[in-house]
Amino acid sequence: xxxxxxxxxxxxxxxxxxxxxxxxxxxxxxxxxxxxxxxxxxxxxxxxxxxxxxxxxxxxxxxxxxxxxxxxxxxxxxxxxxxxxxxxxxxxxxxxxxxxxxxxxxxxxxxxxxxxxxxxxxxxxxxxxxxxxxxxxxxxxxxxxxxxxxxxxxxxxxxxxxxxxxxxxxxxxxxxxxxxxxxxxxxxxxxxxxxxxxxxxxxxxxxxxxxxxxxxxxxxxxxxxxxxxxxxxxxxxxxxxxxxxxxxxxxxxxxxxxxxxxxxxxxxxxxxxxxxxxxxxxxxxxxxxxxxxxxxxxxxxxxxxxxxxxxxxxxxxx
Numbered sequence: 001x002x003x004x005x006x007x008x009x010x011x012x013x014x015x016x017x018x019x020x021x022x023x024x025x026x027x028x029x030x031x032x033x034x035x036x037x038x039x040x041x042x043x044x045x046x047x048x049x050x051x052x053x054x055x056x057x058x059x060x061x062x063x064x065x066x067x068x069x070x071x072x073x074x075x076x077x078x079x080x081x082x083x084x085x086x087x088x089x090x091x092x093x094x095x096x097x098x099x100x101x102x103x104x105x106x107x108x109x110x111x112x113x114x115x116x117x118x119x120x121x122x123x124x125x126x127x128x129x130x131x132x133x134x135x136x137x138x139x140x141x142x143x144x145x146x147x148x149x150x151x152x153x154x155x156x157x158x159x160x161x162x163x164x165x166x167x168x169x170x171x172x173x174x175x176x177x178x179x180x181x182x183x184x185x186x187x188x189x190x191x192x193x194x195x196x197x198x199x200x201x202x203x204x205x206x207x208x209x210x211x212x213x214x215x216x217x218x219x220x221x222x223x224x225x226x227x228x229x230x231x232x233x234x235x236x237x238x239x240x241x242x243x244x245x246x247x248x249x250x251x252x253x254x255x256x257x258x259x260x261x262x263x264x265x266x267x268x269x270x271x272x273x274x275x276x277x278x279x280x281x282x283x284x285x286x287x288x289x290x291x292x293x294x295x296x297x298x299x300x301x302x303x304x305x306x307x308x309x310x311x312x313x314x315x316x317x318x
Contacts, residue, residue: 011045012037015052032156092117092194092251096282096296097124100192100249103278103298107132108139109189112241114176115234116144116168119155121192126164142166143182145174177233178206185212188241191248197294198253199230207233212240215269219262231256232266238299239270245302247277254281254293275301 126136152170159166
């Protein structure tokens with residue numbers, strides 16, 4: 001990393017100028033990189049110099065991992081008590097990400113994460129492909145939706161750093177409950193995600209109109225016209241996005257395995273497809289901002305027919 005001081009002698013101005021240059025050379029990052037160092041580090045060039053030295057470290061080049069995500073993980077771990085979880089949004093620990101990737105084994109085609117955060121699922125998928133002697137840039141195309149703009153910009157930077165092909169959208173148009181931003185129903189080879197758990201107050205009519213509900217809607221409040229728990233919206237979406245041989249792996253609240261009423265009906269229909277591959281139970285303390293158990297769900301539409309459970313063996317597990 002080489003940054004020359006600007007004409008006015010300030011390092012912060014030089015960093016802002018460097019960000020502009022990077023965006024010029026890398027158009028996909030246009031409007032993504034921060035350019036307010038002069039405001040943040042006004043009169044504190046020594047502090048900025050120390051920060052740059054931390055990151056100007058050849059050891060970072062040797063980490064074949066989601067570096068941005070790991071930095072984010074570090075700060076979450078240090079300041080978790082001061083970070084309020086937003087609608088059940090939690091950073092996915094790398095151990096869970098790697099487990100999902102290793103089970104569904106993305107090798108080529110379209111990968112979707114409709115709650116992509118900083119892009120850790122994408123980076124880990126790319127590492128998996130590269131580790132198998134292939135080029136992830138040639139083999140995989142990534143699509144992401146992320147409602148929170150800050151997280152989406154982290155994802156864009158993450159993709160650029162790792163040289164991955166990614167189409168990321170954010171804002172209300174990327175609210176997966178109401179939008180299929182990339183028009184990918186039935187087209188994905190792989191779907192992976194850590195969606196917000198137990199989200200309530202999802203608008204019933206808007207979700208219905210948005211579709212992607214092969215098993216119907218979860219229960220909703222007749223008076224407010226709102227869905228009380230959106231876990232099975234997510235589960236339905238992940239299934240709907242897969243093509244005929246697609247695989248999905250995602251984090252889900254433990255309560256989704258035995259929730260009742262309309263959720264139970266959806267779960268029964270899902271099991272009847274024979275495409276549920278495995279569900280893994282994960283204990284407490286995997287998330288930095290909250291102690292709660294979760295599960296990892298896996299779908300595989302490409303399983304051979306003889307591997308799909310017959311009715312007699314499915315009874316009693318719904």
